Every structure is written in structure tokens, then in C-alpha cells.
Amino acid sequence: MAGLGIAAIVLAAGLPLSGATLDMGIWAAALSLGLAVLGVISLVGLYMQQPNTCTLLNLFGAYKGTDRAEGLRWANPLLAKRRLSLRARNQNTPTLKVNDKRGNPIEISAAVVWRVNDAARAAYSVDDFELYVRVQAEAGLRHLASLYAYDEGEHPDSGEITLRGSVDEVTQGLRQELQARCGDAGVEVMDAKLTHLAYAPEIAQVMLRRQQAEAVISARAKIVQGAVSMVEAALKGLSERSIVELDDERKAAMVSNLLVVLCSDRETQPIVNTGTLYN
Numbered sequence: 001m002a003g004l005g006i007a008a009i010v011l012a013a014g015l016p017l018s019g020a021t022l023d024m025g026i027w028a029a030a031l032s033l034g035l036a037v038l039g040v041i042s043l044v045g046l047y048m049q050q051p052n053t054c055t056l057l058n059l060f061g062a063y064k065g066t067d068r069a070e071g072l073r074w075a076n077p078l079l080a081k082r083r084l085s086l087r088a089r090n091q092n093t094p095t096l097k098v099n100d101k102r103g104n105p106i107e108i109s110a111a112v113v114w115r116v117n118d119a120a121r122a123a124y125s126v127d128d129f130e131l132y133v134r135v136q137a138e139a140g141l142r143h144l145a146s147l148y149a150y151d152e153g154e155h156p157d158s159g160e161i162t163l164r165g166s167v168d169e170v171t172q173g174l175r176q177e178l179q180a181r182c183g184d185a186g187v188e189v190m191d192a193k194l195t196h197l198a199y200a201p202e203i204a205q206v207m208l209r210r211q212q213a214e215a216v217i218s219a220r221a222k223i224v225q226g227a228v229s230m231v232e233a234a235l236k237g238l239s240e241r242s243i244v245e246l247d248d249e250r251k252a253a254m255v256s257n258l259l260v261v262l263c264s265d266r267e268t269q270p271i272v273n274t275g276t277l278y279n
Contacts, residue, residue: 005042
């Protein structure tokens with residue numbers, strides 16, 4: 001069509017001169033005018049299309065199709081053309097304050113990667129598909145936060161899916177949630193990940209103290225478990241080697257002393273017995 005348009009314009013410019021010599025003035029002028037109109041129409045219908053873009057074609061309000069081919073393209077000049085990008089886009093949601101599954105106020109935000117995969121639905125199903133994705137991303141994130149607890153709380157070994165501890169499951173759930181909400185607008189959600197997750201300021205200090213207490217309890221439990229194993233090994237070694245024979249009362253005293261030494265968070269000062277074992 002580009003070649004046809006250029007050739008028609010060149011011929012239209014040359015015909016009046018040749019027509020004047022051949023005594024065909026009026027016919028040459030009419031033919032020249034027709035060729036000029038054909039050339040203009042051919043060139044007006046040309047448009048350039050970049051990779052990962054598409055053009056929606058509309059004739060007097062009727063949808064006629066979508067052109068996804070790249071390069072120099074041509075379409076009927078009467079068709080209205082609207083270009084849409086099919087490239088991936090990032091959507092950062094603002095930090096939202098919501099309640100988790102247990103009712104604790106938390107702050108949460110996410111980054112969503114999406115693209116248009118159905119240009120006709122994106123253009124004609126909603127007024128503004130970019131605004132639609134932004135609003136649905138916030139709504140989907142709020143709904144997701146209400147389905148899960150922030151962390152395991154008092155039951156760390158329960159296997160419960162939480163926002164902080166189950167990153168892969170939460171990410172998959174968020175992507176599915178957003179895809180279900182944005183699919184009607186011809187949008188494909190490629191990825192969605194949490195970018196911010198924290199307790200709300202009004203309860204952050206209380207939750208921090210709770211987490212610290214849980215960490216101390218867990219550490220103490222491991223210390224006691226290790227101390228018991230060491231005391232058991234010490235008593236077993238003394239008995240097998242017949243180093244000293246202890247009655248139940250002395251064993252209890254020895255166990256008590258060893259546990260105090262091993263479980264104390266401060267240095268212990270031993271008292272040396274210079275007398276007998278029983279005095």
C-alpha cells in the first residue's frame with residue numbers, strides 16, 4: 001500500500017504534463033485527480049506498530065478486530081485506531097492498614113506485575129483498565145490479609161499458613177485472588193509479592209515483647225533439654241566406671257547442682273567441699 005500510494009502520487013503529478021502534449025487535457029486532469037486521491041488514501045491508512053503493542057480497529061462504533069503484528073501496517077483509513085501496550089507493568093499498592101484473621105491491626109502492601117492479554121476486553125469492558133487494576137489490587141490485598149494470621153502466635157508448631165511464615169503460599173494466594181478480580185478486564189496477573197508487612201504502631205511494642213518472650217522460652221527449653229542430656233551422661237559415666245557410688249539423695253543433690261550450673265544465665269561460683277562427701 002505504501003508503494004501504491006507513492007506510485008499513484010508520482011503518476012498524478014506527471015499526467016497533466018503528458019496530457020497537455022497529447023491534447024487530452026480534461027481527461028488527464030481527471031485521471032490525475034483520481035490517482036492523487038488514491039495515493040492519499042493509501043498513505044493515510046499506514047501506521048507504525050512497535051513490538052508488544054496492538055491496535056484496536058473500530059468502524060463507526062463497531063469493533064472490527066485487533067492488529068497485533070509489528071512493523072509498518074495498513075488499515076482502512078475510515079477505521080478508528082486505538083493503540084494499547086501489551087508490555088508488563090508494575091503496580092505498587094499503598095500501605096494499607098487492615099485486620100488479620102485474629103483481628104490484629106497490621107500494615108501491608110504489595111507489588112503486582114500485570115499485563116493486558118485481551119485488548120478488546122480491556123478497552124471495552126471497563127472505562128479505565130489501569131484504574132480498575134489499581135482498585136482491585138487494593139481490594140484483593142485487603143481480602144487476603146483478612147484470611148491469614150500475621151504469625152503462628154501461641155502455637156508455633158501448628159502448621160498454620162501465616163502472612164509472615166508462609167511466603168510462597170501467600171504469594172500464590174494473592175496472585176490467584178487478583179487474577180480472579182482482574183480477569184474480566186482482560187488483564188493477566190503475572191506475579192504478586194508482599195513488599196511491606198508489619199504490625200500497626202499501636203500494638204507493635206506489645207507484639208514485640210510477646211515475640212521476645214517466645215524466643216526466650218524457646219531458648220530456655222533447648223538449654224534445659226541439653227542440660228538434662230549432659231547430667232544423664234555424667235551420671236551414666238560415673239556409674240559405668242565405678243568412680244563413686246552415690247545414693248539417691250546424693251544423686252538428687254548432684255543433679256540439682258549440675259542443672260543450676262548449666263541452666264543459669266550467669267556465671268556460677270562453685271563451693272569446694274574440703275570435708276567428706278556427706279559433711
